[in-house]
Amino acid sequence: MAKIVCVLYDDPVKGYPKSYARDDLPQLERYPDGQTLPTPRAIDFTPGTLLGSVSGELGLRKYLEANGHELVVTSSKDGAGSVLDRELHDAEIVISQPFWPAYMTAERIARAPKLKMIVTAGIGSDHTDLQAAMDRGITVAEVTYCNSNSVAEHVVMMTLGLVRNYIPSYNWVTKGGWNIADCVARSYDVEGMHVGTVAAGRIGLRVLRLLKPFDMKLHYMDRHRLPEAVERELNLTHHTNLESLTRVCDVVTLNCPLHPETEHMINADSLKKFKRGAYLINTARGKLCDTNAVVAALESGQLAGYAGDVWFPQPAPADHPWRSMPHHGMTPHISGTSLSAQARYAAGTREILECYFEGRPIRNEYLIVQGGSLAGVGAHSYSAGNATKGSEEAARFRQK
Ligand code: NDP
Numbered sequence: 207m208a209k210i211v212c213v214l215y216d217d218p219v220k221g222y223p224k225s226y227a228r229d230d231l232p233q234l235e236r237y238p239d240g241q242t243l244p245t246p247r248a249i250d251f252t253p254g255t256l257l258g259s260v261s262g263e264l265g266l267r268k269y270l271e272a273n274g275h276e277l278v279v280t281s282s283k284d285g286a287g288s289v290l291d292r293e294l295h296d297a298e299i300v301i302s303q304p305f306w307p308a309y310m311t312a313e314r315i316a317r318a319p320k321l322k323m324i325v326t327a328g329i330g331s332d333h334t335d336l337q338a339a340m341d342r343g344i345t346v347a348e349v350t351y352c353n354s355n356s357v358a359e360h361v362v363m364m365t366l367g368l369v370r371n372y373i374p375s376y377n378w379v380t381k382g383g384w385n386i387a388d389c390v391a392r393s394y395d396v397e398g399m400h401v402g403t404v405a406a407g408r409i410g411l412r413v414l415r416l417l418k419p420f421d422m423k424l425h426y427m428d429r430h431r432l433p434e435a436v437e438r439e440l441n442l443t444h445h446t447n448l449e450s451l452t453r454v455c456d457v458v459t460l461n462c463p464l465h466p467e468t469e470h471m472i473n474a475d476s477l478k479k480f481k482r483g484a485y486l487i488n489t490a491r492g493k494l495c496d497t498n499a500v501v502a503a504l505e506s507g508q509l510a511g512y513a514g515d516v517w518f519p520q521p522a523p524a525d526h527p528w529r530s531m532p533h534h535g536m537t538p539h540i541s542g543t544s545l546s547a548q549a550r551y552a553a554g555t556r557e558i559l560e561c562y563f564e565g566r567p568i569r570n571e572y573l574i575v576q577g578g579s580l581a582g583v584g585a586h587s588y589s590a591g592n593a594t595k596g597s598e599e600a601a602r603f604r605q606k
Contacts (some may be wrong), residue, residue: 208298208563209276209320213290214260215306216281216605222261228523231546233546235288237351238412241571244349244554254547258303264327264552266559273563283308284599286551294318299562301325301555305539307520309597315342323562327555328542331574331584332464332491335592339575346575347568350553350583351408353542357489358412360515360541361459365417367535368485369457370394370512392510392533397421403453404448406432407587409489411428413459414440426453432448451555452480457487460514464491474499483510486571492518493593501531509533515541519600 208344233253236242251265258264263279270277275528278297282289283306290308295302299444302308310324324334326348339346348365367373375389401417402425403410411432414424425446428431436526437444447453452458458480462468472486472495482487486509488495497518503509513535517526522538528536554572561568573582580588 207274207276208297209278209293210266210270210299210301211290211293211297211308211561212264212266212277212279213283213302213308214258214262214264214279215303217259217344218256222259226545228254230254231549232274236353236505236518237408237552238407239351241351244335244352244550244557245410246553246560247555249556250552251552253544253546256306256545257552258327258543258549262548264301266554266556268597269556270559270597279462281306281357283600284598284603289310291317294321294595296320296529298323299425299559300326302333303327303543303551304330304333305543307597309519309600310334310339311594311597312338312592315339315344320446320473323347325555325558327551328547330463330491331588332493332593333597335594336465336580336588337590337592338591340580343578344575345562345568345573346584346603347558348573348574348583349551349558350571352551352554353547354408355412356547357409357461357541358416359389361409361461361487361489362416364487364489364513364535365401365457365459365485366396368513368533369394369399371513371533376439394452396457399423399456400425400454401457401459402445403427404428404451404458404460405490408462410459410461411436411563414460422457425451425455448476449479452476452484455484456480456481457485458488459487460494462490462494462588464493464593464597465594467589469493472499474498474502476578477503477508477551480508485511486515487507488514489516490514492516492520492522497527501527504532504534519597520525521600521603523599523602524604528543529558531598 244492245526248267263483280289305311312335323345339378371393400423406428425443511533574584
């Protein structure tokens with residue numbers, strides 16, 4: 207019997223939903239590159255219901271308990287005395303979502319002698335000290351592709367929202383105003399603008415494809431070049447470094463994982479090399495950016511806007527400067543946890559658990575760390591090391 211600790215975000219303030227806005231989800235079979243959607247033997251949830259919050263339990267309880275395992279589900283993950291800390295001593299598997307991450311630091315891993323696997327129900331395993339997981343032979347897995355397209359849609363929404371000045375204009379409506387000039391004094395069209403993605407993986411490439419019909423000029427920076435046919439089809443300009451991309455782009459979107467090589471890639475120096483008045487969209491990870499450098503760039507006008515849904519730490523404390531900086535379009539970390547995405551990553555988590563308990567290999571595309579080194583997708587997209595430093599700050603958050 208194994209103990210599984212599953213850290214999920216809180217239910218809605220008004221309670222777990224009794225009904226939903228829509229009755230079904232579209233049926234998808236494959237991701238754009240041909241990868242199949244998750245293939246667990248069965249699921250015990252209704253797709254389209256809220257699975258990522260505590261009462262949703264990722265739809266895992268019935269399956270785990272029927273197989274004799276113990277499932278602990280909690281949102282209490284930070285600070286002294288958290289349920290996560292209390293349960294770690296005999297946990298075999300820890301599951302959490304990047305939206306409400308269980309920061310699996312070296313110190314926590316050391317206090318979990320039975321820990322064998324850390325699962326990200328979603329994409330992005332930077333909340334785990336990957337070096338410590340490698341050193342202890344712990345497997346780290348995530349549900350690659352489950353919400354990549356969801357995030358790409360959010361990037362498009364935020365790009366349009368910032369460039370067209372949507373949020374301030376919406377706010378004039380709710381205040382009872384009709385202040386056209388106030389709304390449009392910062393409003394532009396994206397048509398003809400240059401947009402560049404830092405990383406053209408699953409999300410980055412999807413963003414480029416979605417923005418193409420707006421007649422934007424498309425750029426990307428990645429260590430590996432996309433196939434020539436894709437570059438030609440989208441008329442892409444490839445850049446070998448960040449400066450070359452930011453010098454020419456009006457909109458820059460970050461779509462690479464957070465690992466020691468990418469931490470704080472956006473800082474006071476690199477921001478100087480952006481076009482004045484550029485927009486920066488970051489739905490990848492908060493720590494890709496130096497928090498205060500972003501604020502300063504918005505205040506000086508070097509950036510015309512910043513939007514995204516990722517922060518460091520998470521949840522962000524009430525006084526996090528990105529809550530109050532000018533010209534921002536931030537949301538809490540939600541882009542990858544639409545009800546549509548939840549159905550996919552709940553099924554993917556179940557698939558990973560079935561493989562683990564039945565002694566079958568976990569798909570290569572879901573592996574980040576295995577057998578003491580980076581593996582699968584992790585070996586392609588991550589670098590060894592640790593990006594969890596400072597995560598204890600998450601304990602400062604208090605729910606309003
Ligand atoms: P992929 O693995 O498909 O893409 C990641 C890309 O990043 C790869 O193409 C990789 O390039 C590139 N990359 C890695 N390091 C660098 C670097 N130093 N410079 C330039 N490019 C680099 O992942 P996804 O596109 O699905 O997701 C990307 C990230 O987005 C996740 O790791 C996660 O942090 C974030 N995310 C956020 C979500 C949200 O809800 N906001 C949800 C899902 C993901 P290469 O081919 O050269 O190795």
